[in-house]
Amino acid sequence: MPSTTSPSARSDQLDPLELGAWRGFLRTHALLSSELDAELIAAHGLPLRSYEVLLFLNDSRAGEMRMAELAQSALLSRSGLTRLVDRLEREGLVRRESCPGDARGLNAVITPAGRKRFAAARHTHLEGVRRRFLGRLSEDEQRTLAELWERLGSAGHDSPAC
Amino acid sequence: MPSTTSPSARSDQLDPLELGAWRGFLRTHALLSSELDAELIAAHGLPLRSYEVLLFLNDSRAGEMRMAELAQSALLSRSGLTRLVDRLEREGLVRRESCPGDARGLNAVITPAGRKRFAAARHTHLEGVRRRFLGRLSEDEQRTLAELWERLGSAGHDSPAC
DNA sequence: TATAGTCAATTGCACGTGCAACTATATCAC
C-alpha cells in the first residue's frame, strides 16, 4: 500500500506526490473552513461551530442531546461546549433542560427559533459546500474520498445529514 | 461532474455519499491535526503552527523571509505571525533582522538552534504524517488527492517539502 | 523639499478554546 520504497526506510522529506496529497489537504481545509465560516456569519450571524452544534441537535430524534454527547459529536471539549451552549442559549436558539433520571445531567434542546435559524443557515451552508467542494468532485471521486476517510478511521461515527 | 440530479436543483440535505466525502474530510482533519499537534508538543515542545513557520523558513533560500510573506505562507494573520515569531524569538529559534533596502520591513531568520530543533521535529512529524495518513494511501490515491486539491484551487502555491 | 497617500509591522482589545480544579449528584462496597 505504501507508494515507493520500503515501508520504514523513507527519506526525511516528502516527495512531490506526498507533498501534494498532504499539504493540499491542509491548505484546502484551512481555506474552505474559513470561507464557510465567514459566509455563515455574514448571512446568518452563525459561526460554523454553532452551526455544527445546531446541526446535531436538529437532526437528533427529540431535538435534544446530553451535553457530553454533544461535545463529543462536535469535536469540542466539555468546557468549550458549555460556553458555546451559553451563547446559543443567550440567543434563544437552544435551552438547557435538566435530565430526567439523572440530576447531574443536562440536555441541550433546540428551540423553535433555533430550528428556524438553522434551516435558513443549512440552505446557505449546503450551497456553499456544494459550490466549493462537492460540486467539483465526480461521483467516483466522492466515493473514493468517503472510503478513504473511513479507512483513516475517522468517519462514520455519527454524522447527521450535512 | 455533479453526481445525481441537475446541478442547481438539489435537496436540502446531503445524500450519504456526499455526507461521507464532506464530513469525513472535516473529521479527519480535526483528528489528524490535533494528534499531530499533541505529538509535536510532547516530543519537541513545538506546536504545529510553530513547526510550520520553521518549515517555511528552513526551506527558503537564505533561511529568511519577510514577515508578511511568511504570514501568507503559513495562513496566518499578520498580527498572528508577529506574536508567533515573538515566541520563537524568545526560544532562540528565530531572530528578526531589519530588511536591507526597506527600513519598514523585517526578515524572520531561522537560527542554527532553530534549524536543529526543526530537523528533529521534522523527523517526528514526517513519521506521524506517514503513519496516520500517507502510509495508508496507495500511490493512486495520493495522485487522486493531489490532483483534487489542485483543482479545488488551494494547493500548489508555495509548499516546501513537507 | 513639503504634503498626501500607501505600506510593513506591531499593539490594544475581545473572543473562543482547552486544561485543571471544583461542585453536585450518582454508584458501589461493605
Next chain:
DNA sequence: GTGATATAGTTGCACGTGCAATTGACTATA
C-alpha cells in the same frame, strides 16, 4: 445506610488568534 469513588457539568485561568487602530518608513506629486 455510610463512606469511597466515579461521573456530569461548570468555572478560573492562560493562551493563541483576528480585527482595528497605531507607528514609522517609503513614494508620488507639486
